[in-house]
Amino acid sequence: MRRIKLIILVGLLSFFMGSCDYLEYSEASYLNKENVFSDWNRTQSFLSDIYSSLPLGFAPVGGAMRASATDDAEFVLDYSSVQKFNDGSWSSIQTLDDQWAQMYSGIRSVNLLLKEVKGRTFEDYKWTDTYADEMKQFNNYPYEARFLRAFFYLQLIERYGNVPLITTVLTEEEANAVTPASYDEIVNYIVSECNEIIPLLPVTYVGFSSAQETSRATRGAAMALKARTLLYAASPLHNPSGTAQKWMDAAKAAKDIIDTKTYSLEANYNGFLNNVTSKELILERREGNQNYFEKANFPIGFEGGNTGNCPTQNLVDSYEMKANGLNISDPNSGYNPVSPYTGRDPRLDLTILYNTSTFKSKQLEIWQGGANAAPKTNATKTGYYLKKYVIESVSLDPNSISSKQHTWVIFRYGEVLLNFAEAMNEAYGPENASTLGMTALQAVNLVRVRAKMPAFPVGLTKDQFRAKLRNERRVEMAFEEQRFWDIRRWKIGDTTRDIYGMDITRNADGTFKYTKILVERRVYQEKMNLYPIPLSELYKNNKLQQNTGW
Secondary structure: OHHHHHHHHHHHHHHHHOOOOHHHOOHHHHOOHHHHHOOHHHHHHHHHHHHOOOOOOOOOEOOEOHHHHOOOEEEOOOOOOOHHHHHOOOOOOOOOOOOHHHHHHHHHHHHHHHHHHOOOOOHHHOOOOOHHHHHHHHHHHHHHHHHHHHHHHHHHHHHHOOEEOOOOOOOHHHHOOOOEEOHHHHHHHHHHHHHHHOOOOOOOOOOOOOOOOOOOOOHHHHHHHHHHHHHHHHOOOOOOOOOHHHHHHHHHHHHHHHHHOOOOOOOOHHHHOOOOOOOOEEEEEEEEEEOHHHHHHOOOOOOOOOOOEEEOHHHHHOOOEOOOOOOOOOOOOOOOOOOOOOOEOOHHHHHEEOOOOEEOOEEOOOOOOOOOOOOOOOOOOOOOEEOOOOOOOOOOOOOOOOOEEEEEEEEEHHHHHHHHHHHHHHHHOOOOOOOOOOOHHHHHHHHHHHOOOOOOOOOOOHHHHHHHHHHHHHHHOOOOOHHHHHHHHHOOHHHOOEEEEEEEEEOOOOOEEEEEEEEEEOOOOHHHHOOOOOHHHHHHOOOOOOOOOO
C-alpha cells in the first residue's frame, strides 16, 4: 500500500510541478491541490521539490563548472555551451544558464504552498502519536518556503537585474502583464523577508523533530542570504555612487552572523568539502552517491578520467608565498620560477593538481609527452587539473567502480568573514571597527590563520586592502561559484580576458622548464555584467524590458 501511495504521489507531483511556470500558466496547476495539501507527507514532498531548485554547481553549464566561464578555469571540451560565455556568442535567443523559468516556477510553488497551508490543522490526525511532531514541522514549512522564495529572487536579480516581484498565485492573464520591479525593490523585499523569518526559523534541525533532517533553511541560512544580498547591492555594479550606508548595512548583516557564534572555521581548509557535519557549513545542497563529477575531472591518464575543468595560470598566480604573504610578482617574495609551486599558499595544493602533484598514489606527469599531458586526447589545456571537490577515493575502474555522496556549498562561514571584511573596508577602512567590535583586518586574518598564511599587514590603505582582499576571496573560495559573480559586481570583466596556462618540458637531467603561455583571449563586454532576459519571455510579456546592450 505504501508503494502504491508513493507512485501516486510521484505522478501527482510531476504533473503538478510541470505546470508551474508563471509565464506558461495552466489551470491544471490547481488540479488535485486539495489532495496534496490535505496530507502533511505530501505537503512535505511538495516543499522538498521546491528545495530541488537550489543550485548544484558541479556541472551547471554544459557539463562545466561556472569557474570555467571565469579566468579561474578553462573547460577542456570546446563544444561545451560554457564556451559561449567566453567567446561572446550568447544572446537573448541563445541563452546560457537561463534560470528565469526555473526560478519563477519555484516562486509560484512557494506562493501556492503559502496560500494552501494557511490555517490547516489536520484534525483527522490529531490523536495520532506523531501529531505534535508533524505539526511542529508543518508550521515551519511557510518560513522555509519564504526563505526559498527570497533565495530564488537573489538568483534572478544577480542574473537579470530588474525582474517582476510576484508574491501571490497569478492567473495566466495576470502573469503575462506583470511589471518589473527595480533591483533595489527586490533587494528590499529579500531583506524584509529575511528579517521576518530569521527569528522564526530554527537555529538547527538537530533535535527539532524526530525526523532529524538537515540541509534545510535555518536561521543562519536566512541571515547569510540577507548578508550576501546586501553585499551585492552595495557593490559597484549596483551602487555606482558608492553610497557608504549600503556597505554599512552589508557589514552589519555579516557581523550579526558572526555574533551568533553558531558557526566556525574548520581547522583544515578542506574540512568543509563534502562534509555534511562541518561546523563551517551554513547551507548546502546534498547529492546522493555519484561519480559523474570525478569522471568529468579526474586527470587524463587515470582510469575513467576525462579532465573537465582545468585551473588556469591566472588562478595559480594568485596564490601568494607562504613565508611572507607576498604575491609572486613581488621581487621580494622569494618566488622561484624554476620551482614554481614550492613555498606557496597551502590552499594551492588543496585546490589544484600541478606537475609532480600526487594523485591516487601516482605523481602527475604534465610535461609534454607525459602520462597526463598532450598529445593525449582531452589532456589539460592549461597545465593543471582540478582537485577541489573531487573525491580522490572514488574508483572509476570498471572492475571496482564506486560512488560517493557530494555536497555543494551554498553558504559557509568563511564567506561570511570575507563578506564582512569587504563591507567594513569600504564603509570604514581596514582598521576601524566603528560600533561593530571587529575590523576588516581582524576578520580576514581569521581566514588567513586557518589557511596557515601570514596575517594581512597593518597600515594598508583602503585601496591596498581591497586589492589584497579580492585576491584572498578568489583563493579562499575558488570553484565555489563566487568568482563568476564577483567579476560582475566589481565590474572587472575587462581584466579577465586573457587566459594563461603553463607549458612544461622535461629536461634531459629530469628537471623541468616552465613557460607561461597564452591559452585563450576571451570576449567580455560591459553588457555581460547582467544576463539578457530571454527573448521568449519578452514575447510573452511586453512590459518586460531588455537589459542594456542586449
